[in-house]
Amino acid sequence: MRHIILLLIIQCFASNIDVQISYIDAPLINIHWCSDTVLALTSKGSVYRSDDRGRQWTKMSEIFHRKALIQLEDSDERVGIVNNLVPSPVDKSLVLFTGTDQIAWISLDCGKTITAVNAGKQLREYQFHPLEKDWIIASAWKQCGSDELLAGTPCVSYKELLLSQDTGITWHQIATYVNQFTWGVKNKEMAKYTPKERILASFEPQGKGHQSISNSTTVPFERVLGKEVGGSLQKLHEANGVEFELNAGVKRIGGVGQVQRVDLLNGKSLQADLVILGTGIQPNNKLAKDQLKISPNGGIETDVFLKAAKNVYASGDISSYPYWVTGEHVRIEHQNEAVRQGYVAALNILGRPTPLTDVPFFWTRQWDRTLAYSGVGQGFDEVIVDGDLSQQKFVAYYARKGRVVASASMNTPNAQMIISEALRLNVMPSAEDLKEKKVNLDDIKKIVLSKGSSCHCKRAGQCQSQL
Numbered sequence: 001m002r003h004i005i006l007l008l009i010i011q012c013f014a015s016n017i018d019v020q021i022s023y024i025d026a027p028l029i030n031i032h033w034c035s036d037t038v039l040a041l042t043s044k045g046s047v048y049r050s051d052d053r054g055r056q057w058t059k060m061s062e063i064f065h066r067k068a069l070i071q072l073e074d075s076d077e078r079v080g081i082v083n084n085l086v087p088s089p090v091d092k093s094l095v096l097f098t099g100t101d102q103i104a105w106i107s108l109d110c111g112k113t114i115t116a117v118n119a120g121k122q123l124r125e126y127q128f129h130p131l132e133k134d135w136i137i138a139s140a141w142k143q144c145g146s147d148e149l150l151a152g153t154p155c156v157s158y159k160e161l162l163l164s165q166d167t168g169i170t171w172h173q174i175a176t177y178v179n180q181f182t183w184g185v186k187n188k189e190m191a192k193y194t195p196k197e198r199i200l201a202s203f204e205p206q207g208k209g210h211q212s213i214s215n216s217t218t219v220p221f222e223r224v225l226g227k228e229v230g231g232s233l234q235k236l237h238e239a240n241g242v243e244f245e246l247n248a249g250v251k252r253i254g255g256v257g258q259v260q261r262v263d264l265l266n267g268k269s270l271q272a273d274l275v276i277l278g279t280g281i282q283p284n285n286k287l288a289k290d291q292l293k294i295s296p297n298g299g300i301e302t303d304v305f306l307k308a309a310k311n312v313y314a315s316g317d318i319s320s321y322p323y324w325v326t327g328e329h330v331r332i333e334h335q336n337e338a339v340r341q342g343y344v345a346a347l348n349i350l351g352r353p354t355p356l357t358d359v360p361f362f363w364t365r366q367w368d369r370t371l372a373y374s375g376v377g378q379g380f381d382e383v384i385v386d387g388d389l390s391q392q393k394f395v396a397y398y399a400r401k402g403r404v405v406a407s408a409s410m411n412t413p414n415a416q417m418i419i420s421e422a423l424r425l426n427v428m429p430s431a432e433d434l435k436e437k438k439v440n441l442d443d444i445k446k447i448v449l450s451k452g453s454s455c456h457c458k459r460a461g462q463c464q465s466q467l
């Protein structure tokens with residue numbers, strides 16, 4: 001389907017209307033005017049420019065592509081796709097174009113000449129200063145270098161804040177471990193009282209916590225399940241023909257017209273005609289972030305009743321609530337938890353105060369085996385395994401400072417039902433007792449039954465009979 005830009009020139013005092021049609025490659029998603037020059041962005045990421053108020057249009061994709069190749073020494077064929085155009089609030093002719101792969105271009109003359117932004121790292125969020133034309137702040141993720149990854153050194157990644165005072169030519173890092181940021185001057189009126197150099201940023205002074213994510217794993221599923229269980233699952237997958245490339249970040253996905261290869265940071269290149277990205281998600285808190293408190297984990301912070309503010313409740317993936325076991329705010333991404341939280345939030349909205357005191361649970365099928373998990377194991381410092389990892393028949397207990405906070409099991413019927421109940425009733429044995437084999441799953445079951453557990457779940461009858 002061909003998309004068009006229609007230019008209607010209505011001549012006053014004349015009866016005729018001049019209609020001009022220009023063809024573009026996709027529907028328009030943004031238009032920006034700087035006097036006679038017009039910039040138009042299509043949903044395919046192409047920028048068109050007209051210097052005569054829309055009569056003639058030039059497609060600029062080739063220029064964007066070329067400039068990125070020259071300035072960034074990139075060889076990817078896709079470089080040049082533009083996602084958004086952001087005009088400066090001070091000067092209409094100053095426009096920032098953001099593209100795929102965190103590539104950006106700047107133009108001081110409304111697109112007549114463009115320059116790819118080269119800060120030596122991939123910049124992500126940009127903010128023009130509201131009053132100073134040449135000032136821009138932008139964030140970047142400190143990424144692990146290929147040398148670090150190859151050496152297998154633990155490597156942390158965090159958000160940095162960079163400042164340019166010459167319209168993106170030179171950049172200086174001004175803070176690390178940054179969460180959110182903005183210029184401290186909102187408008188001209190406020191600027192009278194506020195120094196214009198002020199930048200407001202929230203960050204983690206300790207340089208620890210949510211923004212330290214390790215790019216280095218030695219086995220799959222290590223972050224959630226630990227090395228032992230992760231290693232067991234790796235063997236299961238390898239026995240079924242899966243090959244792993246661990247500690248080998250993706251440098252580039254390449255191909256012409258379609259994907260043909262994946263280049264890794266360790267120098268290897270894998271042939272591929274289909275790529276599935278299992279990279280996780282980041283919560284989209286855009287709607288709420290200016291009004292509500294956002295936890296470092298990206299969720300909307302609530303109390304134990306899932307209340308975020310007066311008359312505002314958050315439930316499901318987006319809520320960050322205090323987990324009743326540890327008091328720490330957690331954000332759980334499980335279907336049944338989302339359903340349960342919706343129910344709890346609804347009760348609270350209806351005026352029946354109901355704290356969220358569940359033990360999160362999920363299961364996953366790996367080939368012919370099922371792995372079940374209950375609790376919240378984040379920050380675990382010890383894993384106690386009961387069973388045979390080589391046969392994927394085990395119960396693993398995840399402990400923090402000697403207290404079991406979560407568990408995973410495979411091929412052990414009802415283990416997770418029993419452990420979920422023990423966690424819920426707060427009768428889980430200590431990590432030490434489990435490690436020294438003073439207690440086992442049968443003992444935990446006995447303790448649970450002695451508490452007259454009624455099984456706190458939708459299928460209580462079934463759960464009771466299985467216990």
Ligand SMILES: Cc1cc2nc3c(=O)[nH]c(=O)nc-3n(C[C@H](O)[C@H](O)[C@H](O)COP(=O)(O)OP(=O)(O)OC[C@H]3O[C@@H](n4cnc5c(N)ncnc54)[C@H](O)[C@@H]3O)c2cc1C
Binds near residue numbers: 315316318334338
């Ligand atoms: C690939 C994948 C596999 C998964 N597998 C499992 C699994 O096996 N087991 C399991 O337990 N969990 C799994 N999960 C997690 C599970 O899907 C989520 O925990 C669950 O869907 C969360 O439900 P929710 O209602 O909180 O959010 P969502 O299901 O994400 O629903 C949020 C809805 O809000 C809409 N929305 C967002 N912003 C706005 C807005 N501004 N205005 C209007 N609407 C808006 C979205 O379009 C969406 O429809 C998986 C998730 C993914 C992505």
